[in-house]
Amino acid sequence: MNMRYAKEEEIDDIKEIWNYCFNDEDSFVNYYFNNKYNNNNTIVACEDEDIVSSLQLNQYKIKLDDKEYETSYVVGVSTFPQVRGRGYMKRIMEYSLNELYKKNQIVSILMPIDYRLYRKYGYEHCYDQLEYYINIEDLKNFNLLGRMYKANEEHIDDLIDINNLFLEDVNGNVVRNKEYYVNLFKEVESENGHIYVYKDGSYKGYIIYFLNGDNMFVRELFYKDLDSLKSILKFIYNHNTQCKKVTISAPINDKIRFVLENPKTIDIKVKPFMMGRVINVEDYLNGLKINSDIELSANVFIEDKFIKENNGTFNIKIKDKKVKAQKIKGECNLYMSINTFTQLAFSYIDIKEAMILNNINKNAKNKEAIHLFELLFKKKENYINEYV
Template identity: 60%
Template structure:
């Protein structure tokens, strides 16, 4: 058994594994392997010359706490049935984490099928979305204030602008540009979806949606103002002869629930979406911009079973708004695993929650220090591949 990057002539083998393990449509899989697949970002398990397991490391820039980081989004983790149970997933994940560390990437993201599979590798829950399930008749009272029209490639710069405006107050989102949206158009098309824009005095909103039998799924509903949102909700209602209900996925701080005529007729739930992981803890901490004038030192024991450089006791000192880190044989003030550190680094939890989730009594010195470094924010990400 050998773990390595894919070769030029192995694309079809890797697609066969993907087709066996996932229920994607042929059109979507065609799109993915023609447009997004990259052998240089594909890790495989080679058993006696046969590719039996693979994953891909799709590259993005993620905006985390005001800074952009190159990050690998782990997708397509798949293994053929005849070799399941041999520990190949553990082997391929170990190799991947080592490679990400060597590539000097500080963080990574992953959308899990089952959270339990990936927690053992240090990935932890860091993103939620709100999911609305709405009877489409509940939207009939909204008024249209502009026009809706099918988006084209001429609208790419408007989509980027709306995206940046809508997500200005959320954390952890992906940097999108015109090329991103050009690819997204093709992805949505491959799944039979639609992209429409709203225009009043300006182009101030867009919607990405899919029609599935008598249900509509809205993947993104982004807007610059409430009138734009109301117009697009009316646009959804105008499908009432085709659809009985609509599911809308939104950021955790979305405003739809505040303007529904009767929210009790809708189901509104929090949907876990994405996991995150710190790959290089020391470099991540040193890269932070600290606003506080606090000068203090604490010792933290970190448990990371897969990246040895993250594992141990770290003396972390704050002076002149910068952190210095020293690893050594120190007595520690508190102990966290890399999962908790990842949730703090992604701003998904605050320091008090870190103590609660680890069943620890709060240490005032540690809490004060870490609260100057980590703060809880509203996270949002909506990438599927």
């Protein structure tokens, strides 16, 4: 079993595995391999020189706790059936994690097909979304105050402006620039989707949606104010001769449920969406700052079965509003897995929830470590909406 990066001329081999393992339309596959795929970010496993397993490490920039991190989004984890059950996934995941560590990346994200497959590698659930299921007739009484325009690349600056305002109160989102939206237009087009922008004096909202039979799926509905939201909901209703129902994905802090006339007729679900992982514990901690003059120190053991540099006891100190962490040999005040540490680092849970989930009781030995983590990690509302 040989692990390595893919060669430029092996794109057809990678595409063959992708097509075998995923049920994507040709138009989307062509979009992906023409616009997103990069052999320098593709790990392959070979048997007798034949590629039998692969994954991609697509590059994004995400913002955690107001700090930006270059991150790898693990996608396309795929293995031919003739070698499944022989440890290829374990080997390719372990190799990839250690490559990310060598590249000085601090965090990674992954959208799982099954959480059980990836928890063993240190990835843990860090993002949810709200999903609304609405009968389209329930939207008929809204009014479209401005006008809707089919969006194009000339609208990108306005889309960025709407995105930045709409997501200013969420954590963990991707930093979106012009290049991002150029790619997004191509991705949505490849799946026969639509992007419309709302204008009332200025551009104040946009919607990305797909028509699937009698259902409209809204991937994003971003808005600057409630009048813009209500106007876009009316735009959705104007599809009532084509669609009977609409499914809307939204951040946890979204306001749609507050403007609906009768929420009792609406199904609203929390949908698990994305996993995260801390790749470099020491660098992550050393990049933190806190708004407190307190001085505190504790030894915390992190268990990481795949990145040896993360596995062990770390002395974590808070002094002069900065954090200093270093790996040491010695006893620990608190033990946790890389999974739990990741959820704290992504602000998905706080230390009190971590204690409940891991059956940790507060005692004299771990009191300072718990207090230290209370200062370091605050729970926030996370949102991300990237598919590849």
